[in-house]
Amino acid sequence: MHRRVFLTSLLGASAAAAGLSGCAKGDASAAAKGAATEPLADKVPAGTSLRIASYQDVQQLQFRLAKLPKLPFTVSSWVNIGAGPDVINAFRAKSLDLSNNAGIPPIQAHYQGFDAKIVAIDLTRRPNYLFATKPGSDIRTVRDFKGRRLAFSQGQAQGVVLLRALKRAGLEYDEVKLVPLTSNQFLTALQSGQVDVAPLANSQAPAYLKKYRGKGARTIETDVVDLLNLLWAPQSVLNDPAKAAAIAAYIPAWAKGQVWQYEHPDAWNEEFYVKTQNLTPEQAKSITELANKPLFPPSWDEAIKWEQETADLLAEGGFVKKFDVSSLFDHRFESLAAEAVPAEYRR
Numbered sequence: 001m002h003r004r005v006f007l008t009s010l011l012g013a014s015a016a017a018a019g020l021s022g023c024a025k026g027d028a029s030a031a032a033k034g035a036a037t038e039p040l041a042d043k044v045p046a047g048t049s050l051r052i053a054s055y056q057d058v059q060q061l062q063f064r065l066a067k068l069p070k071l072p073f074t075v076s077s078w079v080n081i082g083a084g085p086d087v088i089n090a091f092r093a094k095s096l097d098l099s100n101n102a103g104i105p106p107i108q109a110h111y112q113g114f115d116a117k118i119v120a121i122d123l124t125r126r127p128n129y130l131f132a133t134k135p136g137s138d139i140r141t142v143r144d145f146k147g148r149r150l151a152f153s154q155g156q157a158q159g160v161v162l163l164r165a166l167k168r169a170g171l172e173y174d175e176v177k178l179v180p181l182t183s184n185q186f187l188t189a190l191q192s193g194q195v196d197v198a199p200l201a202n203s204q205a206p207a208y209l210k211k212y213r214g215k216g217a218r219t220i221e222t223d224v225v226d227l228l229n230l231l232w233a234p235q236s237v238l239n240d241p242a243k244a245a246a247i248a249a250y251i252p253a254w255a256k257g258q259v260w261q262y263e264h265p266d267a268w269n270e271e272f273y274v275k276t277q278n279l280t281p282e283q284a285k286s287i288t289e290l291a292n293k294p295l296f297p298p299s300w301d302e303a304i305k306w307e308q309e310t311a312d313l314l315a316e317g318g319f320v321k322k323f324d325v326s327s328l329f330d331h332r333f334e335s336l337a338a339e340a341v342p343a344e345y346r347r
Helices: 003-011 013-020 055-066 084-092 104-111 157-168 183-192 205-215 241-263 265-274 281-288 301-316
Strands: 049-053 074-079 099-102 116-123 129-133 149-152 177-180 197-201 228-234
Touching: 049 099, 049 241, 055 074, 055 241, 055 265, 084 099, 084 104, 099 104, 099 157, 104 116, 104 157, 104 228, 104 301, 116 241, 116 301, 129 157, 129 205, 149 157, 149 183, 157 197, 157 301, 183 197, 183 205, 197 205, 205 281, 228 241, 228 301, 241 265, 265 281
Parallel strands: 049 074, 149 177, 149 197
Antiparallel strands: 099 228, 116 228, 129 197
């Protein structure tokens, strides 16, 4: 399949057409308008509200367990959404103001002509994903991916992890068969044999192996890291001074919640993985042992460099057009996460 066809395959012809025309009209044309270049307000105005993504209620659970202070604005809805393409659609529909994703969704949104900005960065040093094979597979290394059907999501972290792994293994894109799917389709595609390999989050792998290891499924670990865990918001939201102030107030709480989760693995295992994800304590422990220590850098230089490398990698494959990713970052928020956490979580 030609690389430019992936967008249509994932979002539908009409959605793709609307997205690609968005640079001429819509949010992208208003990138520099409104209050987005003005200093952030010191106080959140009364009556301000945000709709915040919280996939599987992770944020609410972090805030509750960490006993964080009440936010100085109203969260009108915690939206159970996580996949990059779904988040972009929710941004477009104006049903979501702020989301937590990896580095590739903002690149994909830009490619579709939708303007949004990164407002907080957490660097990831250890792999969050590994590759799982379908039952009965003889694949044992990334080099064995040659000629195989690989689950590929152009607009999600799993997609760039796959592309980086292929590049590191010396495989060209035309030496494999990229099957366009979204990450919530990966498990079904693996189980049915629609694909030979799919990248799975560390948290997904234990349950998959428990069910299919006896039928010949296995996982393939690599040292490929998806560096960025970030918060981002539509430009139209950031143009609203009240909502921008609310986002600035949310970022420190977001950072503190992640630090609490990292420092209390036993409590997190029990309250999240065991009680809400139905994993055994042993499975939960195997996941948290792979957890990344949160890292909120005072400077975004490394993040911008990584994001540019990612965008260039996608452009090399014909998945997006080449562009300067510095336009994706709103530096008014750059220091907020770092200032909220102890020094050991800044470097």
